[in-house]
Amino acid sequence: MSKPPLPPSDDAKAVSQTECNPDLARRRFLQSAAAAVTVGAAPHLHAKESQMNDASAPAPTGATGTVRSPVMPVKLTINGRLHQLQLEPRVTLLDALREYVGLMGTKKGCDRGQCGACTVLADGRRINSCLTLAVMHEGESITTVEGLAQAGKLSxxxxxxxxxxxxxxxxxxxxxxxxxxxxxxxxxxxxxxxxxxxxxxxxxxxxxxxxxxxxxxxxxxxxxxxxxxxxxxxxxxxxxxx
Known part of the structure; x- marks a missing residue:
């Protein structure tokens, strides 16, 4: 003699309702996803709040996770013109020329002093600008390729x-x-x-x-x-x- 079928459980009823109603299924999915994000973010939000309230917390970091250094005023004489810049102490002369002064003639080749594409003149002496810091050249006369020509005449x-x-x-x-x-x-x-x-x-x-x-x-x-x-x-x- 066969047993009578058991009544459907609450889970089975929920599945049956969502199968018949796609909008309800989508709503349930979005609610579950939102709940998961909230639960996962809670520890991080708490940690961030604790760090903001902690006076001994480390300095803010950049996108790469490196600690940012405070900027400092740097005066560079480049191609006979004085430039007053605000730079981190670790900014290379090459990056200062390209990213802060806008002199794109000096090229970044290997960025490790092996190719010479970044060569500039410091007080007439040739140097690899990728291997030296901008702050080290205050008071010197820097000449880039843009400064070789004089009065519109090629050198x-x-x-x-x-x-x-x-x-x-x-x-x-x-x-x-x-x-x-x-x-x-x-x-x-x-x-x-x-x-x-x-x-x-x-x-x-x-x-x-x-x-x-x-x-x-x-x-x-x-x-x-x-x-x-x-x-x-x-x-x-x-x-x-x-």
């Missing part, structure tokens, strides 16, 4: 790069130009290099070997090295005979 090395077609994609060119500009002045001042035969004496001839050695910190991934060397030789010879 000798800029003109020689065009004549010799010493670039292809152009990404490394700003650093190459700044480095080549300083290279010629360094040679004139008698600075020796690893290619100088006698480092005890002032080098007398700027050879291809000297140029390649002195420009070795600037990488050209397109491989325009022969034309870059030719451009530097052209400028050196013209200035020597002038």
């Amino acid at each position: 000798p090395i800029q003109q020689a790069f065009i004549e010799r077609d010493a670039f292809q994609c152009g990404y490394c060119t700003p650093g190459q130009l700044c480095s080549a500009t300083a290279l010629i002045e360094e040679f004139r001042a008698g600075a020796a290099s690893a290619a100088t035969r006698d480092v005890r004496a002032k080098p007398t001839e700027l050879t291809e070997a000297e140029i390649r050695e002195r420009m070795s910190g600037n990488i050209c991934r397109c491989g325009a090295y022969p034309n870059i060397v030719a451009a530097v030789i052209d400028v050196y010879r013209r200035q020597r005979t002038a």
Whole structure:
């Protein structure tokens, strides 16, 4: 003899009602989701409130989770113009030039001092701007590729790069130009290099070997090295005979 069927449970009734009424099913789902979010967020909200009320809580963090440093006034003389900036002490000179001053000619290549694309001149001395902090250069004269031309006239090395077609994609060119500009002045001042035969004496001839050695910190991934060397030789010879 078969047993009479049991009456439907409350859960079964709920399932039956939601199957017959899609709007009710959607409403129940949204209510459950909202409840789950509230329960999950409660510990975080409590922790955040506790941190705000705690005077010993750590400093606020940025989007990457790093602690923000307070900004400080930094005065930089760039291409003959004084710029008064508000920077974190850890901002590199490269980022200050690009992100705060708007001089986008200086390129960020490797960001670790290996490619030379970020080369600029600090008091005439070439440096990798990605490896130095902006705050370290107050009182110095910074020259970027935008400052090589004077009164709308290209500098000798800029003109020689065009004549010799010493670039292809152009990404490394700003650093190459700044480095080549300083290279010629360094040679004139008698600075020796690893290619100088006698480092005890002032080098007398700027050879291809000297140029390649002195420009070795600037990488050209397109491989325009022969034309870059030719451009530097052209400028050196013209200035020597002038």
